[in-house]
Amino acid sequence: MKRLAPMAVMGAATLYFLIPIWWLLVAASKSRSQFTNTEPLWFADFSLGDNLSELFAYRDGVFLRWMLNSVVYTGGAALLGTLLAAMCGYALAKYRFPGREAIFNIVLSGVLVPATALALPLFLIFSQFQATNTFWSVFLPSLVNPFGVYLARIYATASVPDELLEAARLDGSGEIRTFFTISTKLMFPALVTIFLFHFVAVWNNFLLPLIMLGEEKLFPVTLGLYSWNTQVNQIPELRMLVLTGALVSIVPLVIAFLLLQRFWRNGLGSGAIK
Amino acid sequence: MRAALGLVLVSALALGACSSGGDSTESSEQAAAGCAPSSGPVTLTYTTWIPGIENVVKLWNDKNPNIQVKVQTGPNGNGGTYANFFNQLKAGNAPDLGHIEYDALPSFRVQDGLTNLADCAEVTAAKDQFVDWTWGQVSFGEQNAVYGIPQDTGPMGLFYRKDLFEKNNIPVPTTWEEYAAAAEKVKAAGGYITNFSQSDISQFAGLSWQAGGRWFSNDGTKWTVNLQDENTTKVANYWQDLISKKLVSAVPPWTTEWDNAYNTGQAWTWVSAVWGANSIKSGAPDTSGKWAVAPMPQWTAGGTVAGNWGGSSTAVFKGSKHPYEAAKFALWLNTSEEALTALNKEAQLYPATKAGAKLPALSEGVEFYGGQKIYDVFATASTQVSPDFVWGPTMTSTYATASDGFKGVVSGTGTLLDALKTTQTKTIADLKAQSIPVAE
Numbered sequence: 001m002k003r004l005a006p007m008a009v010m011g012a013a014t015l016y017f018l019i020p021i022w023w024l025l026v027a028a029s030k031s032r033s034q035f036t037n038t039e040p041l042w043f044a045d046f047s048l049g050d051n052l053s054e055l056f057a058y059r060d061g062v063f064l065r066w067m068l069n070s071v072v073y074t075g076g077a078a079l080l081g082t083l084l085a086a087m088c089g090y091a092l093a094k095y096r097f098p099g100r101e102a103i104f105n106i107v108l109s110g111v112l113v114p115a116t117a118l119a120l121p122l123f124l125i126f127s128q129f130q131a132t133n134t135f136w137s138v139f140l141p142s143l144v145n146p147f148g149v150y151l152a153r154i155y156a157t158a159s160v161p162d163e164l165l166e167a168a169r170l171d172g173s174g175e176i177r178t179f180f181t182i183s184t185k186l187m188f189p190a191l192v193t194i195f196l197f198h199f200v201a202v203w204n205n206f207l208l209p210l211i212m213l214g215e216e217k218l219f220p221v222t223l224g225l226y227s228w229n230t231q232v233n234q235i236p237e238l239r240m241l242v243l244t245g246a247l248v249s250i251v252p253l254v255i256a257f258l259l260l261q262r263f264w265r266n267g268l269g270s271g272a273i274k
Numbered sequence: 275m276r277a278a279l280g281l282v283l284v285s286a287l288a289l290g291a292c293s294s295g296g297d298s299t300e301s302s303e304q305a306a307a308g309c310a311p312s313s314g315p316v317t318l319t320y321t322t323w324i325p326g327i328e329n330v331v332k333l334w335n336d337k338n339p340n341i342q343v344k345v346q347t348g349p350n351g352n353g354g355t356y357a358n359f360f361n362q363l364k365a366g367n368a369p370d371l372g373h374i375e376y377d378a379l380p381s382f383r384v385q386d387g388l389t390n391l392a393d394c395a396e397v398t399a400a401k402d403q404f405v406d407w408t409w410g411q412v413s414f415g416e417q418n419a420v421y422g423i424p425q426d427t428g429p430m431g432l433f434y435r436k437d438l439f440e441k442n443n444i445p446v447p448t449t450w451e452e453y454a455a456a457a458e459k460v461k462a463a464g465g466y467i468t469n470f471s472q473s474d475i476s477q478f479a480g481l482s483w484q485a486g487g488r489w490f491s492n493d494g495t496k497w498t499v500n501l502q503d504e505n506t507t508k509v510a511n512y513w514q515d516l517i518s519k520k521l522v523s524a525v526p527p528w529t530t531e532w533d534n535a536y537n538t539g540q541a542w543t544w545v546s547a548v549w550g551a552n553s554i555k556s557g558a559p560d561t562s563g564k565w566a567v568a569p570m571p572q573w574t575a576g577g578t579v580a581g582n583w584g585g586s587s588t589a590v591f592k593g594s595k596h597p598y599e600a601a602k603f604a605l606w607l608n609t610s611e612e613a614l615t616a617l618n619k620e621a622q623l624y625p626a627t628k629a630g631a632k633l634p635a636l637s638e639g640v641e642f643y644g645g646q647k648i649y650d651v652f653a654t655a656s657t658q659v660s661p662d663f664v665w666g667p668t669m670t671s672t673y674a675t676a677s678d679g680f681k682g683v684v685s686g687t688g689t690l691l692d693a694l695k696t697t698q699t700k701t702i703a704d705l706k707a708q709s710i711p712v713a714e
Binding site for chain 2: 032033035036037059120123124127128130132133210211213214216226227229230231232233234235236237239
């Protein structure tokens, strides 16, 4: 009995989170006419294949281009962003220099500023350099991640022993070499966590590309699907494409999570023990 | 800096060239300067969300190597593109041309974001090609003012289920009185006469427009807001009555439920714009062949007044370095038969020109509507739209407030008139907040 109540709450929560995804999967598998007049949570004739081929063929396959853009923006920004965050957090944790705490506090306060609030000032800055509507206008602002710096510092403090660094220095290893060959390995679980957080944040960042980009070919998939969705009044055919597209667009996120999940759990756990 | 200097020189030269061409008064010199051809090839940027626009613009680019147009796209206006336009204007890098719906045009005018094309002789000469009321939409009744080239329109008509009306022996309503009477009969036959658009206020605006409601006016210095004038009140009370008697359904518009209501014969009519033909066709595919189109119901028997719902213009933004070329392209886009045909084919745009209504594509029978030549109805309606309806400069928030109120009415709190009253107060407050002068 005692276990039943928590189980019920967990079960309800699980359903609450899974039903929209289930609905999306079911909806994307229907043809347009069946979408409106069949059971919303169960399959009708299976036409996911048709929907997919229609999606990929629509407007010369612009959807694939958007997926690719998203992967490049997100993967690139998450990789470089993780590296930057790791270096910064590591430096803040392991070196003593004047202004260290001030820098850390400023970075930390950056966590509090929502990305949405920064989008417009960023737009005005990029406009000054005539760099709006370019790949860089979305990519560069996505590189920084104050929360990643915070995580990296905490983790570096906890998991990279000063004695080890000392030993490396005695053996004649330079600071950079030490960082890449020893410290990053020790920090690896944290890096995976930072990478995942960063990946999801950039993948879902919508306002920045909305404000920066006008060229359809540069859109990430979120913005592309949104702009189709605003045209559903005019072209109701787009509704099925938006649904199918939404389903496809979560695939990379799922893959990233499945691949990195192992490290992630490990990272969160070992951080907690320390 | 050097480029800017060059530009000044070029326009000074152009000015000189024009004034030597015979214009003697100072004002026409300025006029020519405001719309002088650029020397050498130019590339224009054009932001729009018309689906398939690249194919239309390609027709132009292939024939005009010296005036190339680059298309940028994004979500629809209220979905974010208008906000982007304002940001770009602030940053000084707005595109040369933009797609702006009539109801949003005044906000750009008020923010001084548009180039007045009245300086362009070709533009003013084209006035008579456009359906009369559309020119009022882009000039706001000001003298020597053209703030956009009319692009498409949404003259309204009555879409109805011919088969169901015939089967149940209900005459097709020609007046609003008959429409209300038909609503009772339709309810008795197990359907709803229509779906009252609770969250998209544009339909209500179109109905008020038809009835003679005039929400905004502008005497050149001050705005007057009147969302509860006599005629709007009449329309509000009429629909309030149908809602209270539960004779209309109130499914949120543009949803699958909404489509479904039409697809399954729950809703029998839709008073909508010409583009609604495609909305029904693709939203209710099972009802193919069962629909027909009639003129929208009238307030006085035998009347010939139509409303309008939607429509947009192509505007040249302030700061465009090539207003002459931009205007030239916008005129081609919205008057030439090839462009209008392509726009209609790609995005079902209904042209704003008088000649456009006679496009071959718009004179054919439409299979979904039992072969009826439905566009003839809209071509007539288009000539029956009153030219003196003016949109306010803060329509986005006006719509939002009204929509909140209307949704309340549908769920049983307040009346449409209350909602309009709140909207009026809120709209005036918004105008004042933006330092736009209001007459009270």
